[in-house]
Amino acid sequence: MQTYKISLNDAKKFYKELGCDDGGITILARKTKLHTLYIKNMHVGAANILKQDALSIGADLAVPNGVIIAKDKYVDAVLIGTTKHFELLSRKELAQPFGLKNLAKTLKDYVKETNYKTKIMGVLNANDDSFFQDSRFNSFEASLKIEKMIEDGANIIDIGAVSSRPGSLPICEEVELERLKDIVDTIYSNKYYEKVDFSIDSYSPLVIDYVLNHGFKIVNDITGLENDEVCKVSAKYNAKVVIMHMQNNQTNMQDNPFYENVILEIDDFFRQRIEKAKSFGIKDIVLDVGIGFGKTLEHNLLLLKNLEHFKHFGYELLIGASRKSMINMITPCEIKDRLAGTLAIHLESLRNGASIIRCHDVKEHFQAIKVFEAINNIN
Secondary structure (H helix, E strand, C coil): CCCCCCCCCCHHHHHHHHCCCHHHHHHHHHHHCEEEEEEEEEEHHHHHHHHHHHHHCCCEEECCCCHHHCCCCEEEEEEEEEHHHHHHHHHHHHHCCCCHHHHHHHHHHHCCCCCCCCEEEEEEECCCCCCCHHHECCHHHHHHHHHHHHHHCCCEEEEECCCCCCCCCCCCHHHHHHHHHHHHHHHHHCCHHHCCEEEEECCCHHHHHHHHCCCCCEEEECCCCCCHHHHHHHHHCCCEEEEECCCCCCCCCCCCCCCCCHHHHHHHHHHHHHHHHHHCCCCCEEEECCCCCCCCHHHHHHHHHCHHHHHHHCCEEEECCCCCHHHHHHCCCCHHHCHHHHHHHHHHHHHCCCCEEEECCHHHHHHHHHHHHHHHHCC
């Protein structure tokens, strides 16, 4: 008999290939993945009850010293268990006091498996002040750049005409549309939208209405649907909407950004904006934590490391950290030399739950993602 440790990304597929009974594959898969859930400001009574209930089924709750004697009224804790454990506790705690009933209702959301196909979103900018020069284009170059991105493996092409880099100033809707109109008309007349999905990086209702009427399918709104008119136009065309988080606005977002808890505050933001989107009839939603938009390096790193948390909403997650300054903060380099750091961030994001990667370098990302997926898909 010989042994070796293995890593499982698709437990069901592995157990099927192992020859396990069909009826046992799902059961085994639910016992395979381990989850750790941070619980903040938990009543000490709830902590004691959950600790015992968790231990009774083979899970556990990490708590501070003194919980058993109720030293503090509220504590932070970490629930540790498999998918099976979380499912059992989601039923068991429904009858318990101290807020455990509400916790029980959310536990299943943290372990549900919703997997999406990986998609590359290439970036094109119709403005001359975008931070990455190679993403800029004029109308003459547009068709060539679009065709090249499609050839290189882009699933989505995101086009914008207003810089969102820190400190950038907004422009009027008419100027934004004027910058975009020729390329949008070219996309429509050449039917490029039949080959790849087009996204508009804008929060202008006028611009969004025009492009959605000319083959575009996605609205990438850095304000996270702040404007009701954007909601109305998006719903009118049944468009997919990217809700991005940004603290303050692009003119001041990097002026000492602060959060009590960046993950919980962005979670609250998404919850509110998802409800708003639904109230307008928007059904197809993507969430973007907004790397670099009102965040310090530490905030960005925490969000990337704990990205899987946001899967509990059940929507696709988008990450766009292409050549951003956080790379320079870790290892000083010019914008043109940040491809390696970009790939590292984006591959880790895929591991942690992202399915849409917004990037400037489509060809390099296509190759890196194919290799990444080949490694993860082997059993």
